[in-house]
Amino acid sequence: MKSKFNQIINRKNTNSAKWDRLSWAFGTENITPMSIADMDFKASGPILNAINSITRHGIFGYSYYPDTLKKAITQWFNKKHGVKLSEADMVFAPCVLASISFLLDIFTKPGDKVLIQTPVYPPFFNIVKENNRVLIENPLINRNGHYAMDFEDFSKKATGVKIFILCNPHNPVGRVWTKKELEQIGRICVKKRILIVSDDIHCDIIYKGSGYVPIAGIAESIAQNCVTLYSPNKTFGTAGLACACAVTKNEEIKKRFRAYIMAKKLESANRISTSAWEAGCNKSRDWHTQLIKHLENNMTYLESFIKDRLPLIKFVKPEGTFLAWLDCRQMNMTEKQLKDFFYKKAGAGLSPGSIFGVEGEGFMRMNIACPLTVLKKVLYSIERSFS
Ligand SMILES: Cc1ncc(COP(=O)(O)O)c(C=O)c1O
Structure with a gap:
């Protein structure tokens, strides 16, 4: 029997941000989207059962975040990670990005500096600028496709910075930051009194050889200076259900975040999201193990295909995330030419690297959370487009 992750399920006409706006995103309908970071897989059986039982019941009244969800998380x-979270440290929120924006609102004022490490998830740029904060960029160092933090540059730019938005694991470069790296950056933040907002939404998509370390778990001083954001979106493929959780040991931060949620009247829960998250944590471990195997297999396939058949593209397998960061600089094309090549010629809907910052120019990001046959079809089409 075909693995459930290899079943091709039509996602068109489902209000899918990835599948139903092809002309808008790529200028053509004749394309396979591998852009927006959600997965083309059906959710686990227990998640579907949990949702089905709510719809069968048929009453969708007001709901709250149950303690059983905290326990499940x-x-x-x-x-999963040997990470000890305390239920008392959790505050639920509508989604990760909204939580970042709330934290900017609570702990900074217009004109304050917020630091991000580029290339990075595009909304990090917007969220800072749209809230009239000043964006400080600390580019990662690219050593032959393996990215590292530039601590010296970070320290230089850190003066006056109020919030550092960390991305762990990092979208798009796929690094799962090590304890040593996190400790070094965490110590600088403590010393310079910079609040760390750690977006750990990808923390459950980790491949062999790497392990997830939350920066808040490294030292009490760092934990007291940090808010970590979690979500089931990437872990269980429930991005459209929108739900997140902020975790912090710092009582004052917790109090102010909770008060903000109350003041904005966002304390009500979506029962479908919370039940799905709970069923994911409590009953979907096997599904998740198989998911990681499938993603790892896709990444390995991609790696050898590129090595053997696409000599102008360079690729270093990520340590985490289902996102592949392809270095296309040797194709010697402008951004427009790269887009024309991938979209019009190859029918491959990848995300252009420049949206992740100037360091992303000449790169393309590929979401490989799809059936292997889909990945193969796109890769062969890219290969044919070179000839
Ligand atoms: C690093 C990162 N943070 C946040 C999000 C979005 O999270 P949410 O939908 O909970 O706002 C994404 C989605 O791709 C992401 O990659």
Whole structure:
């Protein structure tokens, strides 16, 4: 029987941000989208059962975030990563990006500096600029496709910075930051009194050889200076259900974040999202293990295909995330030419690297959370487009 991750499921006409806006995103309908970071897989059986039982019941009244969800999340983190979260440290929020924007609102004022490490998830740029904060960029160092943090540059630019938005694992470069790296950056933030907002939404998509370390778990001083943001979106493929959780040991931060959620009247929960998250944590471990195997297999396939058949593209397998960061600089094309090549010639809907910052120019990001046959079809089409 075909693996559930290799079943091709038509996502068109489902209000899918990835599949239903092809002409808008790529200028053509004749394309396979591998852009927006959600997965083309059906959710786990237990998640579907949880949602089905709510719809069968048929009453969709007001709901709250149940303690059982907190418990399910702490158990998931403990079993999966050996990470001990405390239920008392959690505050739920509508989504990760909204939480970042709330934290900017609470802990900074217009004109304050917020630092990000580029290339990075595009909304990090917008969220700072749209809230009239000053964007400080600390580019990562690219050593033959393996990215590292530039601590010296970070320290130089850190003066006056109020918030550092960390991305762990990092979208788009796929680094799962090590304890040593996190400790070094965390210590600088403590010393310079910079609040760390750690976006750990990709923390459950980690491949062999790497392990997830939350920066807040490194030292009490760092934990007291940090808010970590979690979500089931990437872990269980529930991005459209929107739900997130902010975790912090700092009582004052927790109090102010909770008060903000109350003041904005966002304390009500979406029962479908919370039940799906709970069923994911409590009953979908096997599904998730198989998911990681599938993604790892796709990444390995991509790596050898590129090595053997696409000599002008360079690729270093990521340590985490289902996103592949392809270095296309040797194709010697402008951004427009690269887009024309991938979109019009190859029918491959990748995200252009420049949206992740200037360091991303000449790169393309490919979302490989799809059936292997889809990945193969796109890769052969890219290969043919070179000839
Ligand atoms: C690093 C990162 N943060 C946040 C998000 C979005 O999270 P949410 O939908 O909970 O706002 C994404 C989605 O791709 C992401 O990659």
